[in-house]
Amino acid sequence: MRSYCASALSQTVQTKTRKEYEMKNQPWATAALLLIIIAVAFGFGVQFNPWEENQAQFSLFINQHSLSAVPNRVLAFYSPTYFMQAAGGYVTALFIHHGWLHVMEAVYPLAFLGASVERAYGWKGLLIAFFVGGIGGEIGSSAMLIAHTDGNGNMGTIGASPAMYAIVAFFIVAYAQRWKTYWLHLILAVGILGIEAYTILDLLSDPNVKNASNHASHVSGFLIGLLLALWLRPTSKQKLAVAS
Known part of the structure; x- marks a missing residue:
């Protein structure tokens, strides 16, 4: 009887511990x-459109949404002219998109890769990838525009794309050794990066294309994410937890 009670208590404790572990490790x-x-x-x-030729449209949008006190450049990041005036735009721009296709381009990699990255690096690692990689990608884009225009250029940009490329880099570093399990995601990630790298090399004379993709921020976000991922590489204990 005593042995049975001890066994039942042990199973109860194990079940509780497992549930706590599962709750703690949810993405x-x-x-x-x-x-x-x-x-x-x-x-x-x-x-929503941050580009300067649509200022009238943006002003109408702001008035309709009772946000008239919020200037355009606070929401979108501009490179590099307005950086010191509205550095907060480098954060808010990561959450604003233009069109549902643009939204889905951010949601897809975050939904399919974000959870895996969070399990490997923890929630802090994911947020570092998103914010540091995203903002770093935007700053990298600004640097390329400064070099191209001798510091006189300016371009409004929105979207979480640089953060998504940083998350892709984290995913590749964490799961490269398990390519048999994640081969499709890894091939897609490397393939997309290759296309982006070719595109940015082709567009070095104009790294920011108005009303189009900001390839400079994509590549910058990936490279910064790669460095961060290698620096914060999961420990053997974390890898075992992910594998289980």
Whole structure:
């Protein structure tokens, strides 16, 4: 009887511990970022456009949404002219997108790769990849534009793309040794990076294309994410937890 009670108690403790472990290792940070991006898309409207030739359209949008006190450049990051005036735009721009296709381009890699990255690096690692990689990608884009225009150029940019490329880099570093399990994601990630790298080399004379993709921020975000991922590489204990 005593042995049975001890066994039952042990199983109860193991079950409780497993549930606590599972709750602790849920991708909460990934879910939070997804919800914020989608909520902003619905709240601000996906037709938000930061480019300067649409200032009248933007002013009308701001007035309709009772945000008239918020200047355009606070929401989108501009490189490099307005950086010191509205550095916060480097953060808010990561959550604002133009069109549902643009939203899905951010949601897809975050939904399919974010959870895996969070399990490997923890929620802090995922947020570092998103914010440091994203903002670093934007700053890298600014640096390329400064070099191209002798510091006189300016371009409004929005979107979480540089953060997504940083997350892709984290995923590759964490799971490269398990390519048989994640071969499709890894091949897609490397393939997309190759296309982006070729494109940026082809567009070095004009790294930011108006009303199009900011390839400079994509490549910069990936490279910064790669360095961060190698620096924060998961320990053997974390890898075992992910594998289980």
